[in-house]
Each structure stands twice: as structure tokens, then as C-alpha cells.
Amino acid sequence: MSTHPGPRARLTGGLLFWYAVLGGAIAWAVHLLAVWGVDELTCAGGRERIGALPLRAVIGAAVVLPALATVGALLAAALVWRRTSHPPEGVDERPVGRGRMAAVVAIWSNLLFLTIIVLGGIALLVLPPCLR
Amino acid sequence: MSTTAAAPAPGASREDLAALEERWGERPSLRSWFGTVDHKRIGRRYLVTAGFFFILAGLSALAMRTQLARPESRLLSPQEYNQLFTMHGTAMIFLFATPMLFGFGNFLVPLMIGSRDMAFPKLNALGYWVFLFAGLFMWASLPFGAAPNGGWFAYVPLTERTNTPGLHMDVYSLGLLFLGIATTAGSINFIVTALKLRAPGMSLNRVPLFVWAIVATAFMVIFALPALNLDNAMLFLDRRFGTHFFDPGAAGNVLLWQHLFWIFGHPDVYIIVMPALGIVSAVLPAFTRRGVVGYPLIVFAIVAISIISFGVWVHHMFATGLPRLSYSFFSAASTIITIPSGIQIFAWLATMALGRVVLKVPMLFLIGFVVTFVLGGFTGTMFALTAFDQQVTDSYFVVAHFHYVLIGGAVFPMLAGIYYWLPKITGRMYHEGLGRWAFWLVFAGMHVTFFPMHLYGLFGMPRRVYTYRSEPGWDGWNLVSTAGSYLLAIGLLLVLIGVLHAIRRGRPAPPDPWGADSLEWSTDSPPKPYNFPVLPRVHSLHPTWDEASRESMGAGATRDRILADGRRTLLTSELDGSRERVVEMPEASLQPLVLALAMLVFFTAMLVAWYPVAAVAAVAVAATIAVWLWPPRRPERELGVQP
Amino acid sequence: MPVDTRRDVRTRSGPGRRRRQVLPAVVLGGALALTGCSSGAPSALDPAGSGAGRVANLWWLLFWLSMAVFAEVMAVLAWALLVRRRPGTRVRHGQPLRFVTVAGAGIPLVILVTVYAVGLRDLAALGDDPGPRAPTIEVTGHKWWWEVRVQGVDGATANELHIPVGEKVRVRLRAADVLHSFWVPQLMPKTDLIAGEVRETWLHADRAGSYRGQCAEYCGTQHAHMAFLVVAEPRKDFDAWVARLAAPAPAPRTDAQRRGQEAFVQGTCAGCHAIRGTGAGGRIGPDLSDVGSRWSIGAGAVPNDGGHLGGWIANSQTVKPGNYMPPQPVDAGRLPDLIAYLQSLK
Amino acid sequence: MSVRAATGTEALTTELPVGRSTGWWGMVMFVVTEATLFACLLGSYFYLRFQYGGPWPPDGISKPKLLVPLVMTAVLLPSSLPVVWAERGIRQGQRWRLRAGLAATLVLGVTFLALQASEYAEKLREFTMTTDAYGSLFYLITGFHGLHVLVGLTMIGWLLAASLRGGSFGAHRHERVRNAAIYWHFVDLVWAAILFTVYLSPRL
Incomplete structure (x- = not known):
């Protein structure tokens, strides 16, 4: 029987778990609000730059960074999946079962959010930012 | 399956049952009728009241369809028609669909998770009264010719005072703000109930899919409704007090309304459909004789849809001329949201294909749901593509689309749910033959009404027109739609007759007439006021199909799950459902009714601009809440006070 | 003068288009009749220009893909209901996750990414600017009619705009009061008219004809009667139309018309309506300088003939209840003169 | 703590902190x-x-002055500390x-509202809610927050009244204190966001 993790390890593990489950969703939400807000409002002002940066570069960053965060969440979800598929002996069955279900949900949703972010990124390659 | 619940469960003694009855039972009296906090009574009231508003909104629709049967009909004036279509949409969305599903949730969630009531029973009662009063508040404007007339979406500047004088849109904004209180309170209640009041052993991976759906819905309400409330507050301020939020002449912007409205509005589509999809997952096992395929995938679908639904709102604004790149991000999300729905559909199909389908009336409605909802889903995906959306949005094509989604995706499952849970709710079985007739009429009526709308939408007929000319050649199809709407109405009337027939003449229902898998079927039909003599201990996803869970309420019952010495239920942990402690539940009270009445006075006074009365009502609201929450005096020792 | 094409609101689909619509129509549940009995409709499936044509092609792609997936769903459902309900079949308790994943996520993903890409291409194409030399038509939405001007030309008309066949024409959209939406199903998808903003779209027709358009954003009491007509005609006819917009209205030629003009200019009419070259300069209602040639009265409410015109002047509220023109106290004796004058304005 | 322990099965399936009441979740x-609102x-x-x-601000309205709002911030933000201290x-x-x-918080909160009233008295001379959308936004945002402060103060005053009566709260019964405290912290934090949006952002 393995030794039980201490409170700090539990806290870190718990945060990692929630990052796996919600990371992609939050990254996508931030991505969407950023790209929409920046695009619509900058173009409404008749500009195609924000300060010194071209609008396209800013939107590009708002695509790439959330995509990377989502990949991270996907990896964390994969970790939870692995750790719950062969639990060590003596661990309570219910948390493991619940963790495993959450891992399935997390892997799928991170993949899904990554797909959405990437599809939005493809549009950035095709369309000029302020074309109406 | 479980047949033991009718007799005293072996685990709970006669004295226990008598004590529980004493603590939870409500003697019939006027005071108990107005003061009840029993989630089952409140749930039933939600169902009946929402059904009543459904009839009103449905009759509005029939009047509209009658007007549109022929070109240039003069049955309704444009002013009347515009009020009717606004009230039809507003009432169907806010006063029928959501409250109906909240009714199911109220009745079922505590039973499904093995609890004795909701987390906040008095708040639950408040929610019902507010819903009732807000609904009456809005409908009462119709006889005065002052009903909202700017569409349920109420776009500014049409709804500003200069373009729509009179009380019309004040009724709308205040009515929805008032109703929002009920919806928010109900949602918080659902979330907390599902987090803390689940039976011991019900870890997240054993929560019934219906409860998942209700909780996801409640979260959507929590995050979506504020946008609508803010929008309506700003509209009211603009109209009544001359602010300029939406006035482009004074630094305001009309698109702000649309953004805020659809940030609420699109999640709201799923707020309506999601619990209905939960009903599908709840009903299916009983009529396929097996559990739903891919439980974790369906949980994923529920979670993913409820999150993505917040990031697709601009697809309602694809014709407003925003930058095309902005559209694409929303187009991407709107396209991909199809995938979790696809997973759900194929999981249900796989369940049917592997199980053995029992073709009772609820199952017929589920099959009708699959056919209709899938068709609505296709057109939904089409709307995700901006170029196509710009062609058909605001035409009858979109009317066809969302009626396929909302009738197919929400009303059919609701009807399945009504037939399915009628034995549990009323203790009576429905008449199978009557139910089958109702199904076929509703199914045929729905498709005859709405299928042609795809066509005449593509043929260029815009929506929200009180009449049309015959040259464009839309008349024949409109006549078909109108005929279909009467067919649909007859079918729905048969549903109503079937319910009344069951209540008056139906044969008594056993605790579990279907051999279903969730906990509500392990107790009496209708359940006792305390729901379960012994709170169950859950060992699997299908507790009534597994020996250990069933035994936990009978031979395996322990004292700590009977809790007969008080009005009590159990708190468990959020994720794993581990037992935490016993809590005392509140008694019946008139405070919720008083509070709701004070709010009604407040909103009515605001509507007719009696601001001093409104101020008094606001103080009354605060005072009632203060009294409601005032802590009882306890001995110092019990409190643990240091000198 | 191409009066005939202009009067003929109906446009028939060409044989090629007809053939492409027939098969799907059969699939649409015996709706073969739809192409026949709806040939007068301003149908998005009967496009007459590159904008709507693109969207029609997109529709057929989406339609066929939907039908394929629908067939798949119905096949599984039929299997469950017909094969698996035979007596003696046992419930199977497996978890066919591969089936759910492939049918519910994999196949849809491939389809969705494809249509998203096609949709993106069309979205970009519809955004193409018509170019600096394209004519610009300025359309302003009013409750409940369309004011039409040509950029650089002083005159205005209402509820009818002309474009040269085969050329892209820029349309600049403004809202005078509430939101409206500019929609010509056979030519171009919608663009909303946003209060406080200017929006642009373009029109392109590849065959001559008259194409019905209608306001598609709910705009109040008479949203139903806010139609307009786009007339696509050869370039020289278009140029003639522009020239007529710049010129004064035709002078009255008969006595009756002269009396009618007098009644118009001196009566209440001129308070709201303008007629170029006369004293009437009202800006509230539509400019009536070419009212005699228009396809309808009241933005598509009734046909433009003497009887309807008289009825409209006397009390338009019975024709289009709620519109902003109050009943006119015109002397019954003067009404025929007024009608004669207005009908002469072509 | 090792990475190994933190990424082990048990750590990854840690339950939420135990014993939170329904009231806590309801308030949260x-x-x-x-x-969200x-x-x-x-x-x-x-x-x-x-x-x-x-x-921005449009129509010649001057950029908001910072002195009074900063004083208001200095009054409101620390007002959470006595609540924490009281709850402990x-x-x-x-x-x-x-x-x-609770009494200390009550004083700070009332001071905040008084300062806001004095600020309004000055602002209303320059522009009102009906001047333009900026005026509408300014008064809606700050007024709506002020209303929240008022509600929070009502809760604090209500708690104070109950605790002065006696027989209300003690080591075993303090849920209502905790829940009201959550609300007050929220009202406090929102002010920081409003300070940034309404007062600081026009200068960026």
C-alpha cells in the first residue's frame, strides 16, 4: 500500500484535476472574448492596429496561446486517465470511478475546444480582420 | 422489480413511519395549501401552471395561423398580431418551457438523488409564487391591449419609447426581471441540492443523467440570465428615465442590446432543450430494458454543450454587418457544438439497437423526438455557416428550424416525461390507446405545420409578418401549415384529456410500473411527503436494478438513514457523495407567499409609475427576508459562546 | 422602355436549374409541386446572381449531406424497431463506444470541417468589394418604405431600384428610424440596416428581370408591407433610369393633370411628399417624382393602379393600417385629377 | 511534497474541502x-x-477626478478585514x-456611501444620467454598486442586531456570519473592478 499524499500534494493534485477538466473551456472562453472583442471594436474604430501591433498579430496571439493552454489541459486529462485506469491497491473505489469519468469528459472536451480554436485560427488565415 | 416499498420497509419500523408522517405530513388546510414547501407539490404546481401558460401561448399561435391561412386576411389587425406573436414567443420560452422543465426537476431531482426535499424548500416555494405572479403580470396586459409587441427579442430602437410608446415594452422588461428572480432562485436550489443532498454513495459517476442535465441547465441560467436582466434594466431606464444606452445619437449603440440579449438567448435555447434531453436519457432505460450506452460520453455532451452554448451567440447576428472574421469564430463554435449532440443521439440509438424496445407511449414520443430533433439539428448546423444564415435568417426557414428543435427537442421529451412519470406524480396509470392517438396526431400535426415553413422560408417569405400578398405564391403552403396547426392542437388536447382521464379514472399505479432504473421508482406512487422511509445507499448507476442499493432501503437499512426524530435529511460530499452530516429542514411557511406578493406590488407599482408604493414594497421585501432569515434564539451552551 | 419585364414580378427558373431542383424536391416529401406552383416566388433556390447563386450551391451541399446522415439515423432506428424487436431477441449489455464515437463524432467532424471550409470560402467571396468604379445606390429604410438614391444624383425614388445586368452594384444601407434588413432572395443574402451605422452590400444579377425584395428584420406595425423591387436591366436602360432620377418630374399635359398638380402642391400632400421640379418638397414620405411607373403602392401593399391609388389617398389606413400617412380630406371631385396627375409621373 | 505524490491517483481524485453547508454554496x-451581472x-x-x-468621455465631459474615488477605495477595501476578524x-x-x-465594517461602509453621495453631488452639476450614454453608464455602474453596498450594509446591520440580541451566534452557529461575509467581500472586490473601469481606464 502506497503512502497517502499530504495536504499540499492533495491541493496540487486537486488543482491539476480541475485544470484538466475546465482548462480547455476557460481557455476557449478567454480566446473567444478576446478575438471577438478586439476584432469588432478595433474595426469599429476604423483601425487595423492596436498601438504598434497589427490587429492580425494580436488576434493570432489570442488564438495560439489559448490553444497551447488547451493542449496542456489535454495532457493533464490524459494523466488523470492513466492514474485512474490502474489505481494502486487500497485506494477508495468511488473517487477513482468518479475521477475516471471526469477524465473521459475532460479528454473529450479539451479535444473539442482545441478543434474550435483551430477552426477559428484557420479563418484568420483566410479573412482580412476588418472585411465586412 | 422493487415491490417492497408499498408495505412498510423492513428497515423502518411502524413507529419510524408514524414519526416521519407526523413530521413531514401536511394536513389539508388553506394555510398548508399556501404555505407548503414540499418539493412534490411545488413541482406539480409548476407543471400545471406552465401547462396553463402553454395553452394561452398555443391559442395565440392558433390565432396567428388562422390569420395567415389566406393572404391579406383581416382577421387580426397588425397591432393585435404583433402582440400575439410577441406573447407567443415570450410565453413559450419563459413561461412554459423553462418552468415546465423546472417542474419536472422539482418533482424528480430530490427523488432521483434519494433526498427528502430540495436544499432550500422555502426558496423553492418562493420561486413558484414569483413564477406564477410574473406570468400573470405579463398575460394580464393582453386584455388591455398593452401586451409586449416588439418580439420576444425586443430589438432596440424599435422597443424604445419613441418608436413604441405605451406600456407594452415596460411590461416586457419588468415582467422578465420579475420572472428572473424565480429562475435564478430555482437554479441555485437545483445546483446546491444536487451537490449536497445526494444519497450516500452517489458519487458523480452515479448521478442520473437527468440530474446532470438539470444541474447543467441551472449553471447556464446562473451565467446567462444576468445578461438579460442587465439588458432589460437598461431598456427600462431608457424608456422610463431617459438614459441613452441604446441611443446612437448620444454615444449609445443599438447592437449592445443584441449582444447582451443573445449572450443570454443562445444559452437559453439549451436551457430549454437540455433538461428535455435529460428526460430522454431518463426514460430510455425503462423502454429498452438496459442502461444508456456511454454514460461518460453523455455527461461530456451535457457539459460541453452547456459551455459552448455561451460562445455561439453572434450567429443570431450574422446579418448585422460585423467583421466577417468575428463571424468565423462564432461560426466555428456553432459548427462544432453539433458534435456532442451527435454523440448523444448515437448513444441513444445504440441503446435502442442493443436493448429491446418496448413501444409504450413514452417510447413513441422518444422516437418522434429522435426523428424531429435530428432534422432540426441539420438546419441548426446550416445556420452555423454565415453565408447560408444570411440568406435564410429572419425567414420562415428559421421558424421551421427552431420549432423542430423546440417541439422536437423539448416538447416531445416533455410529453414522454408526462406519460412516463404520470404514475409517479398522480399514482394513476394513463390510458394507452388515448396516448397513442395523441402521439400520432401531435407528430403528424407538428410536421404538417412546420415542414412547409422550410420551403416557404427558402421561397422568400420573411417571418413576423401579419399578412402577405398572394403574388409571391406562398399561400398554398401557408394553408397547409394552418391545417397542420389545428391537427397539432387536437393532438395536444388529447394529451390533456389523457392526463385528466388518468387522474379521474386511471387504475392505481404500482411503485414501479416500468421496471425503471432510478431511485424515484423505489418509493410509493405518489411518494409519501418524506419521499423515502429509509434514505438509500447507492452502489451503482442503476440503483433499483442493483441488489445492494435496493437492500440498503430494506433489510440493510441502518438507523442513521431513517432520521425519524425530526424533519431531517442527509448532507453528503460534493464529488464522492460521502456522508457528512444530518441537517434539519424547514417547516411550511407563509413567508414565501408574502415575499412574492411584496415583489408583485413592487413591479406593478414600477409599471404604473407609483414610485412611493414601489419604495414601500421594496422595504417590505427587505423586511420579509430579514424576518425569514432571523436566527432562532438558542441557549448559549448550544451556541458555544465564550464569556 | 422595359416596362414589361419590370411589371412582371414573377421570374421563371431556367431549365437547368429546374432539373437540379426536381430530385431533391422528391426527397422533400412529395414536394415536386413546389417548383411548379411556386415559380412566382422570390426563391433563394432560384438564384439570378452570383451572391445568391453561391448560397444556393452551399444549400444543396448541406441538403445532400443532411439527407445522407438522416438516412443513417433512420437505418439504425429501423434496425432497432424492426429487427431487434423480433420475439426472442435478448437485450445486449455491451458498450459499443466505437460505434458511438465514429457515428456520433468522427463522421460528423469530417462533414463539419468540410462545410465549415466551404462556408468560409463563400463568406469571403460575399465580402468581395464591388470595386471603386461600381455604381453606388444609397438605400435608407424608413417605417415602412425604402428610400432609394443613386450616389452623385440629386433625386430620390422609393421601393424600387435598378441595376445593370452583369455588373456588381454597391448598395449602401442606412436606417432612418428602427432596424430593417435588406433582402433580395434571388440576388443576395441579407444585410441589416443598423440605426446609427452605415452598412454595405452589393447586388449582381446575371439575367434581366424583376426581383422581389422585402424587409426581413421586424420593424413594427407594418413590417409585413415593406417590400421592394430590384429591376435588373441592360446598362443603357439603367443609365436612363439614373438620368430620370436626376431630371425634374414630367410636366402635366392634360387639364386634369394640371388640376391634380395644383391640388398636390397646394394641398396637404406637399407637406410630406416631394415632386422634383414643382413646389412640393416634403421629406417625410417617399419622393413621388416617378410614382406612376412604380410597381406598387405602399411598399408592396397593393398594385399601382388608379383604383388603389385613389383608395390609398383617401384613407391609406384601411390599406396599410398603422402607416404614417393620415387619411386625406381630398374633395371627391378633385381625386380623379390627383390620380391622373400622379399616374402621369413616369 | 513530491511531484510523484501530487500526480498520484489519490491526489488527483481529491475531494473538495469537507463540510461546506448548503447555505455556503447558495451564497457562492x-x-x-x-x-456575471x-x-x-x-x-x-x-x-x-x-x-x-x-x-471618451464624450460631449466635453471631463475625465473623472481620482481623489475622491481613491479615498473611497481606501475606505471600502479594508472594510473586509474587520469582517474576517469578526468571523474568526x-x-x-x-x-x-x-x-x-461588524460595527467597524458598518462605519466604513456608511462612510463609503457618504463619500459617494458627495461625489454625486459634484458630478450631477456636470452631467446626469440623461446627458448621454456615458452619463447613463457612469450612474448605472456606480449606482448599482452603491445599491449592493447598501444591501451588504443591511446584512451587516442585521447580523449586528442579531448578535446584540444574544442567543444567535456562537462557535457552533456562525453560518449566517460566514455567508454575509462572502457577500461583503464580493461587494468589495467588485469596487476594485469599477475603480479600474470607470475611473482609471479613461486615462489609459
Whole structure:
């Protein structure tokens, strides 16, 4: 029987778990609000730059960074999946079962959010930012 | 399956049952009728009241369809028609669909998770009264010719005072703000109930899919409704007090309304459909004789849809001329949201294909749901593509689309749910033959009404027109739609007759007439006021199909799950459902009714601009809440006070 | 003068288009009749220009893909209901996750990414600017009619705009009061008219004809009667139309018309309506300088003939209840003169 | 703590902190929905500002002065500390700490509202809610927050009254104190966002 993790390890593990489950969703939400807000409002002002940066570069960053965060969440979800598929002996069955279900949900949703972010990124390659 | 619940469960003694009855039972009296906090009574009231508003909104629709049967009909004036279509949409969305599903949730969630009531029973009662009063508040404007007339979406500047004088849109904004209180309170209640009041052993991976759906819905309400409330507050301020939020002449912007409205509005589509999809997952096992395929995938679908639904709102604004790149991000999300729905559909199909389908009336409605909802889903995906959306949005094509989604995706499952849970709710079985007739009429009526709308939408007929000319050649199809709407109405009337027939003449229902898998079927039909003599201990996803869970309420019952010495239920942990402690539940009270009445006075006074009365009502609201929450005096020792 | 094409609101689909619509129509549940009995409709499936044509092609792609997936769903459902309900079949308790994943996520993903890409291409194409030399038509939405001007030309008309066949024409959209939406199903998808903003779209027709358009954003009491007509005609006819917009209205030629003009200019009419070259300069209602040639009265409410015109002047509220023109106290004796004058304005 | 322990099965399937009451969750959910409302409100501010495009504030209204709002901030933000102190006190059964802490917060909150009233008196001479959308936004945002402060103060005053009566709170009964405290912290934090949006952002 393995030794039980201490409170700090539990806290870190718990945060990692929630990052796996919600990371992609939050990254996508931030991505969407950023790209929409920046695009619509900058173009409404008749500009195609924000300060010194071209609008396209800013939107590009708002695509790439959330995509990377989502990949991270996907990896964390994969970790939870692995750790719950062969639990060590003596661990309570219910948390493991619940963790495993959450891992399935997390892997799928991170993949899904990554797909959405990437599809939005493809549009950035095709369309000029302020074309109406 | 479980047949033991009718007799005293072996685990709970006669004295226990008598004590529980004493603590939870409500003697019939006027005071108990107005003061009840029993989630089952409140749930039933939600169902009946929402059904009543459904009839009103449905009759509005029939009047509209009658007007549109022929070109240039003069049955309704444009002013009347515009009020009717606004009230039809507003009432169907806010006063029928959501409250109906909240009714199911109220009745079922505590039973499904093995609890004795909701987390906040008095708040639950408040929610019902507010819903009732807000609904009456809005409908009462119709006889005065002052009903909202700017569409349920109420776009500014049409709804500003200069373009729509009179009380019309004040009724709308205040009515929805008032109703929002009920919806928010109900949602918080659902979330907390599902987090803390689940039976011991019900870890997240054993929560019934219906409860998942209700909780996801409640979260959507929590995050979506504020946008609508803010929008309506700003509209009211603009109209009544001359602010300029939406006035482009004074630094305001009309698109702000649309953004805020659809940030609420699109999640709201799923707020309506999601619990209905939960009903599908709840009903299916009983009529396929097996559990739903891919439980974790369906949980994923529920979670993913409820999150993505917040990031697709601009697809309602694809014709407003925003930058095309902005559209694409929303187009991407709107396209991909199809995938979790696809997973759900194929999981249900796989369940049917592997199980053995029992073709009772609820199952017929589920099959009708699959056919209709899938068709609505296709057109939904089409709307995700901006170029196509710009062609058909605001035409009858979109009317066809969302009626396929909302009738197919929400009303059919609701009807399945009504037939399915009628034995549990009323203790009576429905008449199978009557139910089958109702199904076929509703199914045929729905498709005859709405299928042609795809066509005449593509043929260029815009929506929200009180009449049309015959040259464009839309008349024949409109006549078909109108005929279909009467067919649909007859079918729905048969549903109503079937319910009344069951209540008056139906044969008594056993605790579990279907051999279903969730906990509500392990107790009496209708359940006792305390729901379960012994709170169950859950060992699997299908507790009534597994020996250990069933035994936990009978031979395996322990004292700590009977809790007969008080009005009590159990708190468990959020994720794993581990037992935490016993809590005392509140008694019946008139405070919720008083509070709701004070709010009604407040909103009515605001509507007719009696601001001093409104101020008094606001103080009354605060005072009632203060009294409601005032802590009882306890001995110092019990409190643990240091000198 | 191409009066005939202009009067003929109906446009028939060409044989090629007809053939492409027939098969799907059969699939649409015996709706073969739809192409026949709806040939007068301003149908998005009967496009007459590159904008709507693109969207029609997109529709057929989406339609066929939907039908394929629908067939798949119905096949599984039929299997469950017909094969698996035979007596003696046992419930199977497996978890066919591969089936759910492939049918519910994999196949849809491939389809969705494809249509998203096609949709993106069309979205970009519809955004193409018509170019600096394209004519610009300025359309302003009013409750409940369309004011039409040509950029650089002083005159205005209402509820009818002309474009040269085969050329892209820029349309600049403004809202005078509430939101409206500019929609010509056979030519171009919608663009909303946003209060406080200017929006642009373009029109392109590849065959001559008259194409019905209608306001598609709910705009109040008479949203139903806010139609307009786009007339696509050869370039020289278009140029003639522009020239007529710049010129004064035709002078009255008969006595009756002269009396009618007098009644118009001196009566209440001129308070709201303008007629170029006369004293009437009202800006509230539509400019009536070419009212005699228009396809309808009241933005598509009734046909433009003497009887309807008289009825409209006397009390338009019975024709289009709620519109902003109050009943006119015109002397019954003067009404025929007024009608004669207005009908002469072509 | 090792990485190994933190990424082990048990750590990854850790349950949420034990023993949170239904009231705690109810208040947290209420605060979440209220926070969303404020997010929409502040989002609307930025939306209107950038859609307007011109100089902001428009119509020659001067940029908001910072002195009074900064004093208000200095009054409101620390007002959470006595609440925390009071809550800790009552958990140990020290009723005097509860009473003293709540009273201190009450004083700070009332001071905040008084300062806001004085600020309004000055602002209303320059522009009102009906001047333009900027005026509408300014008074809606700050007024709506002021209303929340008022509600929070009502809760604090209500707690104080109950605790002065006696027989209300103690080491075993302090849920209502905790829930009201959550609301007050929220009202406090929102002010920081409003300070940034309404007062600081026009200078950026």
C-alpha cells in the first residue's frame, strides 16, 4: 500500500484535476472574448492596429496561446486517465470511478475546444480582420 | 422489480413511519395549501401552471395561423398580431418551457438523488409564487391591449419609447426581471441540492443523467440570465428615465442590446432543450430494458454543450454587418457544438439497437423526438455557416428550424416525461390507446405545420409578418401549415384529456410500473411527503436494478438513514457523495407567499409609475427576508459562546 | 422602355436549374409541386446572381449531406424497431463506444470541417468589394418604405431600384428610424440596416428581370408591407433610369393633370411628399417624382393602379393600417385629377 | 511534497474541502450570478466606449477626478478585514469580536456611501444620467454598486442586531456570519473592478 499524499500534494493534485477538466473551456472562453472583442471594436474604430501591433498579430496571439493552454489541459486529462485506469491497491473505489469519468469528459472536451480554436485560427488565415 | 416499498420497509419500523408522517405530513388546510414547501407539490404546481401558460401561448399561435391561412386576411389587425406573436414567443420560452422543465426537476431531482426535499424548500416555494405572479403580470396586459409587441427579442430602437410608446415594452422588461428572480432562485436550489443532498454513495459517476442535465441547465441560467436582466434594466431606464444606452445619437449603440440579449438567448435555447434531453436519457432505460450506452460520453455532451452554448451567440447576428472574421469564430463554435449532440443521439440509438424496445407511449414520443430533433439539428448546423444564415435568417426557414428543435427537442421529451412519470406524480396509470392517438396526431400535426415553413422560408417569405400578398405564391403552403396547426392542437388536447382521464379514472399505479432504473421508482406512487422511509445507499448507476442499493432501503437499512426524530435529511460530499452530516429542514411557511406578493406590488407599482408604493414594497421585501432569515434564539451552551 | 419585364414580378427558373431542383424536391416529401406552383416566388433556390447563386450551391451541399446522415439515423432506428424487436431477441449489455464515437463524432467532424471550409470560402467571396468604379445606390429604410438614391444624383425614388445586368452594384444601407434588413432572395443574402451605422452590400444579377425584395428584420406595425423591387436591366436602360432620377418630374399635359398638380402642391400632400421640379418638397414620405411607373403602392401593399391609388389617398389606413400617412380630406371631385396627375409621373 | 505524490491517483481524485453547508454554496452561487451581472455591465461600458470611437468621455465631459474615488477605495477595501476578524472571533465563540468587527465594517461602509453621495453631488452639476450614454453608464455602474453596498450594509446591520440580541451566534452557529461575509467581500472586490473601469481606464 502506497503512502497517502499530504495536504499540499492533495491541493496540487486537486488543482491539476480541475485544470484538466475546465482548462480547455476557460481557455476557449478567454480566446473567444478576446478575438471577438478586439476584432469588432478595433474595426469599429476604423483601425487595423492596436498601438504598434497589427490587429492580425494580436488576434493570432489570442488564438495560439489559448490553444497551447488547451493542449496542456489535454495532457493533464490524459494523466488523470492513466492514474485512474490502474489505481494502486487500497485506494477508495468511488473517487477513482468518479475521477475516471471526469477524465473521459475532460479528454473529450479539451479535444473539442482545441478543434474550435483551430477552426477559428484557420479563418484568420483566410479573412482580412476588418472585411465586412 | 422493487415491490417492497408499498408495505412498510423492513428497515423502518411502524413507529419510524408514524414519526416521519407526523413530521413531514401536511394536513389539508388553506394555510398548508399556501404555505407548503414540499418539493412534490411545488413541482406539480409548476407543471400545471406552465401547462396553463402553454395553452394561452398555443391559442395565440392558433390565432396567428388562422390569420395567415389566406393572404391579406383581416382577421387580426397588425397591432393585435404583433402582440400575439410577441406573447407567443415570450410565453413559450419563459413561461412554459423553462418552468415546465423546472417542474419536472422539482418533482424528480430530490427523488432521483434519494433526498427528502430540495436544499432550500422555502426558496423553492418562493420561486413558484414569483413564477406564477410574473406570468400573470405579463398575460394580464393582453386584455388591455398593452401586451409586449416588439418580439420576444425586443430589438432596440424599435422597443424604445419613441418608436413604441405605451406600456407594452415596460411590461416586457419588468415582467422578465420579475420572472428572473424565480429562475435564478430555482437554479441555485437545483445546483446546491444536487451537490449536497445526494444519497450516500452517489458519487458523480452515479448521478442520473437527468440530474446532470438539470444541474447543467441551472449553471447556464446562473451565467446567462444576468445578461438579460442587465439588458432589460437598461431598456427600462431608457424608456422610463431617459438614459441613452441604446441611443446612437448620444454615444449609445443599438447592437449592445443584441449582444447582451443573445449572450443570454443562445444559452437559453439549451436551457430549454437540455433538461428535455435529460428526460430522454431518463426514460430510455425503462423502454429498452438496459442502461444508456456511454454514460461518460453523455455527461461530456451535457457539459460541453452547456459551455459552448455561451460562445455561439453572434450567429443570431450574422446579418448585422460585423467583421466577417468575428463571424468565423462564432461560426466555428456553432459548427462544432453539433458534435456532442451527435454523440448523444448515437448513444441513444445504440441503446435502442442493443436493448429491446418496448413501444409504450413514452417510447413513441422518444422516437418522434429522435426523428424531429435530428432534422432540426441539420438546419441548426446550416445556420452555423454565415453565408447560408444570411440568406435564410429572419425567414420562415428559421421558424421551421427552431420549432423542430423546440417541439422536437423539448416538447416531445416533455410529453414522454408526462406519460412516463404520470404514475409517479398522480399514482394513476394513463390510458394507452388515448396516448397513442395523441402521439400520432401531435407528430403528424407538428410536421404538417412546420415542414412547409422550410420551403416557404427558402421561397422568400420573411417571418413576423401579419399578412402577405398572394403574388409571391406562398399561400398554398401557408394553408397547409394552418391545417397542420389545428391537427397539432387536437393532438395536444388529447394529451390533456389523457392526463385528466388518468387522474379521474386511471387504475392505481404500482411503485414501479416500468421496471425503471432510478431511485424515484423505489418509493410509493405518489411518494409519501418524506419521499423515502429509509434514505438509500447507492452502489451503482442503476440503483433499483442493483441488489445492494435496493437492500440498503430494506433489510440493510441502518438507523442513521431513517432520521425519524425530526424533519431531517442527509448532507453528503460534493464529488464522492460521502456522508457528512444530518441537517434539519424547514417547516411550511407563509413567508414565501408574502415575499412574492411584496415583489408583485413592487413591479406593478414600477409599471404604473407609483414610485412611493414601489419604495414601500421594496422595504417590505427587505423586511420579509430579514424576518425569514432571523436566527432562532438558542441557549448559549448550544451556541458555544465564550464569556 | 422595359416596362414589361419590370411589371412582371414573377421570374421563371431556367431549365437547368429546374432539373437540379426536381430530385431533391422528391426527397422533400412529395414536394415536386413546389417548383411548379411556386415559380412566382422570390426563391433563394432560384438564384439570378452570383451572391445568391453561391448560397444556393452551399444549400444543396448541406441538403445532400443532411439527407445522407438522416438516412443513417433512420437505418439504425429501423434496425432497432424492426429487427431487434423480433420475439426472442435478448437485450445486449455491451458498450459499443466505437460505434458511438465514429457515428456520433468522427463522421460528423469530417462533414463539419468540410462545410465549415466551404462556408468560409463563400463568406469571403460575399465580402468581395464591388470595386471603386461600381455604381453606388444609397438605400435608407424608413417605417415602412425604402428610400432609394443613386450616389452623385440629386433625386430620390422609393421601393424600387435598378441595376445593370452583369455588373456588381454597391448598395449602401442606412436606417432612418428602427432596424430593417435588406433582402433580395434571388440576388443576395441579407444585410441589416443598423440605426446609427452605415452598412454595405452589393447586388449582381446575371439575367434581366424583376426581383422581389422585402424587409426581413421586424420593424413594427407594418413590417409585413415593406417590400421592394430590384429591376435588373441592360446598362443603357439603367443609365436612363439614373438620368430620370436626376431630371425634374414630367410636366402635366392634360387639364386634369394640371388640376391634380395644383391640388398636390397646394394641398396637404406637399407637406410630406416631394415632386422634383414643382413646389412640393416634403421629406417625410417617399419622393413621388416617378410614382406612376412604380410597381406598387405602399411598399408592396397593393398594385399601382388608379383604383388603389385613389383608395390609398383617401384613407391609406384601411390599406396599410398603422402607416404614417393620415387619411386625406381630398374633395371627391378633385381625386380623379390627383390620380391622373400622379399616374402621369413616369 | 513530491511531484510523484501530487500526480498520484489519490491526489488527483481529491475531494473538495469537507463540510461546506448548503447555505455556503447558495451564497457562492448567488455571488457568481451577481458577478456575471457586473461583468456584463463593465463589458457594456467598454463596448459602448470603443464603438463610440471618439474622445471618451464624450460631449466635453471631463475625465473623472481620482481623489475622491481613491479615498473611497481606501475606505471600502479594508472594510473586509474587520469582517474576517469578526468571523474568526465568533468561530472561537468570542462574541465581542463579532460585534466590534461588524460595527467597524458598518462605519466604513456608511462612510463609503457618504463619500459617494458627495461625489454625486459634484458630478450631477456636470452631467446626469440623461446627458448621454456615458452619463447613463457612469450612474448605472456606480449606482448599482452603491445599491449592493447598501444591501451588504443591511446584512451587516442585521447580523449586528442579531448578535446584540444574544442567543444567535456562537462557535457552533456562525453560518449566517460566514455567508454575509462572502457577500461583503464580493461587494468589495467588485469596487476594485469599477475603480479600474470607470475611473482609471479613461486615462489609459
